[in-house]
Amino acid sequence: MxxxxxxxxxQKLLAKxxxxxxxxxxxxxxxxxxxxxxxxxxxxxAELHCYLKTVHQFDSAEVExxxxxxxxxxxxxxxxxxxxxxxxxxxxxxxxxxxxKERLPLAExxxxxxxxxxxxxQAAMKKARQQPVPEERPRGGEER
Numbered sequence: 450m451x452x453x454x455x456x457x458x459x460q461k462l463l464a465k466x467x468x469x470x471x472x473x474x475x476x477x478x479x480x481x482x483x484x485x486x487x488x489x490x491x492x493x494x495a496e497l498h499c500y501l502k503t504v505h506q507f508d509s510a511e512v513e514x515x516x517x518x519x520x521x522x523x524x525x526x527x528x529x530x531x532x533x534x535x536x537x538x539x540x541x542x543x544x545x546x547x548x549x550k551e552r553l554p555l556a557e558x559x560x561x562x563x564x565x566x567x568x569x570x571q572a573a574m575k576k577a578r579q580q581p582v583p584e585e586r587p588r589g590g591e592e593r
Contacts, residue, residue, distance in 0.1 A: 458512045462521060463502060469522035470498045497529050498522060511540040519554040527553065 477483055477491050501507075501522075515521035528543035544550070564572065 455509050455512070458509065458516065459507055462507070462512050462516055465516065466498055466501055466522050469520050470494060494522060494526060497526055501525060505538060514541050514544055517555055518549070519556045524549055524553055
């Protein structure tokens with residue numbers, strides 16, 4: 450179940466990255482007098498989009514973090530510009546370092562979906578497993 454949720458989250462992020470790139474392209478094409486620097490900006494977004502979709506190995510925390518933003522591609526772009534790591538792209542660390550949640554618009558929260566009885570039971574079992582185990586009381590020789 451968890452792997453399916455991770456897969457579903459990643460698919461949602463990849464779709465949002467596509468939507469974001471297309472929205473930036475539409476915004477640029479609807480400008481009466483686009484500047485060269487804006488075209489280069491779109492090119493940089495397209496290159497980052499390609500990297501994220503074909504090379505970057507997202508972990509579940511990165512997927513969750515980027516989905517919190519209204520424009521996850523732009524949030525990733527802010528991280529990309531500030532990335533000083535030569536051989537990695539730690540999105541979660543960079544989002545914290547850049548204070549992206551304070552600087553960028555956040556996505557509107559989605560209304561909770563109605564869970565099936567099976568999903569409710571699985572969620573309750575998962576929650577119960579995460580609870581600390583109570584200490585056992587000593588048994589034997591005690592009077593009650």
